[in-house]
Amino acid sequence: LAVPDQIIDYTWGRHSTFFDGADKPVKHVDFTRPYDEALRQRLIMAACAAGEPVFDGGVYAATQGPRLETAAEINRLERDGADLVGMTGMPEAVLARELDMPYAAINVVVNCAAGRASSEHGIHFDSIELVLQEAMVRVRNVLEHICRK
Numbered sequence: 001l002a003v004p005d006q007i008i009d010y011t012w013g014r015h016s017t018f019f020d021g022a023d024k025p026v027k028h029v030d031f032t033r034p035y036d037e038a039l040r041q042r043l044i045m046a047a048c049a050a051g052e053p054v055f056d057g058g059v060y061a062a063t064q065g066p067r068l069e070t071a072a073e074i075n076r077l078e079r080d081g082a083d084l085v086g087m088t089g090m091p092e093a094v095l096a097r098e099l100d101m102p103y104a105a106i107n108v109v110v111n112c113a114a115g116r117a118s119s120e121h122g123i124h125f126d127s128i129e130l131v132l133q134e135a136m137v138r139v140r141n142v143l144e145h146i147c148r149k
Contacts, residue, residue, distance in 0.1 A: 003047075003106055007060045008061045009090045010061060036104055049145050065087030072115075106142065108136070111123055
């Protein structure tokens, strides 16, 4: 599990604001720190209390999907500073900010990314599903610890 502290948005075509139109004029929001730090720390502390290993920080790259990335795209994302890659996280992070709603993410790492380590020759979806099922038990454990407080 990882609780990122930054995000890079590579998505397109997703409705990314509540404020567009005459009845809802544009509202600019500061997105310097896209994740709420207090909520991030609560997630990290809950993971520790639950005995779940968690990585604190990292840059999450939100890609368009639904296809997985090419090995060349993963290389570019790494050059851009991304540590984690996925298809969710945007626009919800900025939409939460527009509503002044604290937002943070728990990332589940399910593979090494295209062209890397065990994924050097391709991604095996059967192994992703198994890892995801196991990781969701860990995520629920973390969330249960937060809800108890």
